[in-house]
Amino acid sequence: MDFRLTFRDTHSSARAGMLTTDHGEIETPVFMPVGTAGAVKALHIKELREDVGAQIMLGNTYHLYLRPGTDTIEKAGGLHKFNGWKKPILTDSGGYQIYSLADIRKFTEDGVIFQSHIDGSRHFFTPEKAIDIQRSLGADIIMAFDECTPYPCDHHYATKSMHRTHRWLNRCVEHFNKGKSFYGHSQSLFPIVQGSVYKDLRSQSAEYIAGINADGNAIGGLSVGEPADIMYEITDTVCKILPEEKPRYLMGVGTPANILECISLGIDMFDCVIPTRNGRNGMLFTRNGIMNIKNIKWKDDFSPIEEEGEVFTDTGYSKAYLRHLYVSKEILAAMIATIHNLGFYMWLMREARKKIIEGNFAGWKDVMVKRLMQRL
Amino acid sequence: MDFRLTFRDTHSSARAGMLTTDHGEIETPVFMPVGTAGAVKALHIKELREDVGAQIMLGNTYHLYLRPGTDTIEKAGGLHKFNGWKKPILTDSGGYQIYSLADIRKFTEDGVIFQSHIDGSRHFFTPEKAIDIQRSLGADIIMAFDECTPYPCDHHYATKSMHRTHRWLNRCVEHFNKGKSFYGHSQSLFPIVQGSVYKDLRSQSAEYIAGINADGNAIGGLSVGEPADIMYEITDTVCKILPEEKPRYLMGVGTPANILECISLGIDMFDCVIPTRNGRNGMLFTRNGIMNIKNIKWKDDFSPIEEEGEVFTDTGYSKAYLRHLYVSKEILAAMIATIHNLGFYMWLMREARKKIIEGNFAGWKDVMVKRLMQRL
Numbered sequence: 001m002d003f004r005l006t007f008r009d010t011h012s013s014a015r016a017g018m019l020t021t022d023h024g025e026i027e028t029p030v031f032m033p034v035g036t037a038g039a040v041k042a043l044h045i046k047e048l049r050e051d052v053g054a055q056i057m058l059g060n061t062y063h064l065y066l067r068p069g070t071d072t073i074e075k076a077g078g079l080h081k082f083n084g085w086k087k088p089i090l091t092d093s094g095g096y097q098i099y100s101l102a103d104i105r106k107f108t109e110d111g112v113i114f115q116s117h118i119d120g121s122r123h124f125f126t127p128e129k130a131i132d133i134q135r136s137l138g139a140d141i142i143m144a145f146d147e148c149t150p151y152p153c154d155h156h157y158a159t160k161s162m163h164r165t166h167r168w169l170n171r172c173v174e175h176f177n178k179g180k181s182f183y184g185h186s187q188s189l190f191p192i193v194q195g196s197v198y199k200d201l202r203s204q205s206a207e208y209i210a211g212i213n214a215d216g217n218a219i220g221g222l223s224v225g226e227p228a229d230i231m232y233e234i235t236d237t238v239c240k241i242l243p244e245e246k247p248r249y250l251m252g253v254g255t256p257a258n259i260l261e262c263i264s265l266g267i268d269m270f271d272c273v274i275p276t277r278n279g280r281n282g283m284l285f286t287r288n289g290i291m292n293i294k295n296i297k298w299k300d301d302f303s304p305i306e307e308e309g310e311v312f313t314d315t316g317y318s319k320a321y322l323r324h325l326y327v328s329k330e331i332l333a334a335m336i337a338t339i340h341n342l343g344f345y346m347w348l349m350r351e352a353r354k355k356i357i358e359g360n361f362a363g364w365k366d367v368m369v370k371r372l373m374q375r376l
Numbered sequence: 377m378d379f380r381l382t383f384r385d386t387h388s389s390a391r392a393g394m395l396t397t398d399h400g401e402i403e404t405p406v407f408m409p410v411g412t413a414g415a416v417k418a419l420h421i422k423e424l425r426e427d428v429g430a431q432i433m434l435g436n437t438y439h440l441y442l443r444p445g446t447d448t449i450e451k452a453g454g455l456h457k458f459n460g461w462k463k464p465i466l467t468d469s470g471g472y473q474i475y476s477l478a479d480i481r482k483f484t485e486d487g488v489i490f491q492s493h494i495d496g497s498r499h500f501f502t503p504e505k506a507i508d509i510q511r512s513l514g515a516d517i518i519m520a521f522d523e524c525t526p527y528p529c530d531h532h533y534a535t536k537s538m539h540r541t542h543r544w545l546n547r548c549v550e551h552f553n554k555g556k557s558f559y560g561h562s563q564s565l566f567p568i569v570q571g572s573v574y575k576d577l578r579s580q581s582a583e584y585i586a587g588i589n590a591d592g593n594a595i596g597g598l599s600v601g602e603p604a605d606i607m608y609e610i611t612d613t614v615c616k617i618l619p620e621e622k623p624r625y626l627m628g629v630g631t632p633a634n635i636l637e638c639i640s641l642g643i644d645m646f647d648c649v650i651p652t653r654n655g656r657n658g659m660l661f662t663r664n665g666i667m668n669i670k671n672i673k674w675k676d677d678f679s680p681i682e683e684e685g686e687v688f689t690d691t692g693y694s695k696a697y698l699r700h701l702y703v704s705k706e707i708l709a710a711m712i713a714t715i716h717n718l719g720f721y722m723w724l725m726r727e728a729r730k731k732i733i734e735g736n737f738a739g740w741k742d743v744m745v746k747r748l749m750q751r752l
C-alpha cells in the first residue's frame with residue numbers, strides 16, 4: 001500500500017491524496033459505504049460501482065464470520081470473489097459489533113467470549129483471531145482488534161481500556177507480521193487510537209499508535225454519543241500527533257457536516273451507516289439540506305428528488321412518488337434512498353477534494369456545513 | 377388499440393400477435409409484471425425497462441385508490457407520469473383485491489362497501505366508480521368490475537355471481553362509453569369471463585363477453601385453487617368461444633408451465649405475482665428448473681445463478697452469495713431474485729413467440745413444461 005499526499009489546504013489541515021492498493025487507487029478524502037454482510041443494504045454491487053461510484057467498501061468481520069463464515073468465503077477465494085466487488089475492501093476487527101450486538105459472556109486479557117446475536121452460539125475472539133479472520137476475508141485494509149469505549153466512560157476505565165487496546169495491538173501486529181495474504185494481494189494493518197473523550201489519553205494513545213509506523217492509522221471510539229464539539233476537539237488533537245504522511249481514518253463518522261469538519265482537521269477516510277440506514281428510514285441528504293421524505297409536505301411535490309443530482313434516481317423519481325413508496329412500505333423506497341444518499345456522499349467527497357486542490361476548501365466548508373444540515 | 381395476429385401455430389391454438397397502444401407496441405404472448413402500488417416490488421422502473429425488458433406493467437386499482445389516492449395521481453398527470461413508466465399500463469378493477477384483502481361490509485346489486493386493509497376506512501366501489509378510478513389512473517387497458525368467485529364455489533352461487541358480473545359489465549361499458557380519457561391517450565375496456573369451474577357457465581359467460589365486442593377479453597376466476605387440469609379445460613372452453621381476432625388475457629396465471637400450456641390454448645396475455653412474490657421468498661425459476669435458493673445445498677456453490685441467463689444478476693452473482701443474502705435477510709436478495717425471475721419470464725415469452733413463428737411451438741412446449749417445473 002502506498003499513500004501520496006498531493007495537496008494540502010493552507011487555511012485548514014485538509015489534504016487530498018491518493019491511496020494505492022492491489023485492488024486499485026483511492027482518491028482521498030474518501031467515504032467508504034458499509035457493506036455489513038458483504039453487501040451494501042438495498043444496493044446491487046453493480047450500482048455501488050457504476051451509479052454510486054464508490055472507490056472502496058467496508059465489510060464487517062463480526063457479521064461475515066458468523067454468516068456465511070470464513071470457510072465459505074475462503075472457498076469462494078475471499079470476499080472480493082464472493083460478492084463480486086473488485087475494488088478495495090476494508091474490514092473492521094469485529095470488536096465494535098461484539099460490544100454493540102453480541103451478548104458478552106466474559107472479557108479477559110486474552111480476548112472476549114460472546115454469544116452470537118443470531119443464534120446464541122458461543123465464540124471466542126482474540127486479537128490473533130481477528131487478524132486470522134480478516135486474512136481469510138482478504139481485506140485490503142485490516143483493522144486491529146480494540147475495545148471501543150462507550151460514552152460516557154470514566155477516566156479510570158478509559159485508561160485501563162486504552163492500555164489493553166495497546167497490548168492487543170501489539171499482539172495484532174506480531175500475528176499480522178507472522179502471517180501472509182491468502183489470495184496473493186497485499187494487506188495492510190491499521191491500528192486504532194482510543195482514549196474516550198480525554199485529551200491526555202488520546203494524546204498518549206495517538207503517540208503510541210504513531211510509534212507503530214503502520215500503513216495507515218485510525219481513530220475509534222468517537223461518534224458514540226458525545227457532543228460534536230468534543231468529537232472535533234479529540235479528532236484535532238489526534239490528527240496533530242498522527243504522522244502526516246499516512247492516511248488517517250475516522251471510524252463511524254458521520255453526517256455530511258461531521259465529515260466536512262473532520263476533513264478540515266486532517267482526516268482522509270470515513271465510513272458510516274448514516275447515508276444507508278437513515279436513507280432506509282426516509283432521511284435524504286441533498287445539496288440544499290435534509291429531507292424527511294415521509295413528511296406530508298412532499299405528498300404532491302412532483303419535482304425530482306434532487307434536480308442537480310447525478311445519480312439516475314435523483315431525476316428519475318419525484319419526491320411525491322418516493323414518499324408514496326415509503327408510506328406503502330415498498331422495498332423500492334429503501335433502494336432509491338440508498339443510491340441517492342450514497343451518490344450524494346460521493347459527490348460531497350469529490351467536491352471537497354476539488355476544493356482542497358483549488359485551494360478554497362475552508363471557506364466552502366463553512367458555507368456547506370450550514371447549508372447541508374438545514375431541514376427542508 | 378389495435379391487435380394483429382401475425383402467426384398461428386398449426387399444432388396448437390397458440391398465436392403470436394402485436395398489440396398497439398398509444399404508449400407503444402406489445403408483442404404477444406406477453407407477461408405483465410405486477411406493480412401493485414405503482415412499482416414492481418424490489419425493482420427500479422429503469423430495471424423493469426432495461427434489464428427485465430418488460431413491455432407493459434400492471435397496476436392495482438384497489439391499492440392505488442387507497443394510496444396515494446386518485447387525487448395525487450391525477451395531479452401528477454396519471455400513473456405513467458407518477459411512476460415514470462412510459463410504456464403501456466393495465467389496471468385491474470379492484471374487485472379481486474376487495475374480495476381478498478379488504479373487509480367486506482356489504483355486498484349489493486349496486487356495488488360493494490368495504491373497509492380498507494390499511495386503516496379500516498370505509499369505501500364504496502361500484503362498476504362506475506371502478507371505471508372512474510381507472511380513467512384517473514390513465515391505464516391503457518381498463519378492466520371491468522367483476523366478482524371473482526372463490527374455489528370451490530357451488531353451481532348456484534357461481535350462476536348468480538356470473539349474472540351479476542354480466543349486469544355490472546353492462547354498467548361498466550355504458551359508463552366507459554360516456555366518459556373519456558383524462559390525459560389524451562386512448563383507453564380500452566376489457567370485459568371478464570367468469571363462471572367458476574363450470575363449463576356450462578363458462579360457455580354462457582364467454583358468449584356474453586364475446587357479444588360485447590370489446591378491444592380485448594379476459595378470463596378471471598381461475599388459478600384460485602382449482603387443479604391445473606380444470607384450469608386448462610376451462611381456458612380451452614373459453615378460448616374456443618372468445619373472438620379469434622381480439623387479444624385474450626388470462627388473469628393471475630401463473631407458473632412457467634401454466635403459462636406455456638395456456639399459450640397453447642390461445643391465451644395472449646398473462647400477469648401473476650409468482651415470479652416476484654415467490655422470488656422474494658427464495659424461489660428461482662431457471663431454464664433447467666426451480667431452485668429453492670435458501671437450501672443448504674447451494675451454500676458453497678459459487679457458480680453463477682444462471683449461466684445462460686441474460687440479465688446482469690444471472691451471471692453477476694453466485695448461488696452461494698445469493699443464498700447468503702437470503703439467510704442474512706438482506707434486501708438485495710429480493711432485488712436479485714426479482715430481476716432474475718422476471719428476466720426469466722420475459723425470456724420464456726420471447727422464446728414461446730419465436731417457436732410459434734418458427735412453427736415448432738407445440739413440441740418445444742411439451743419438453744419445456746417438464747424441464748421448467750423440475751426441482752433443482
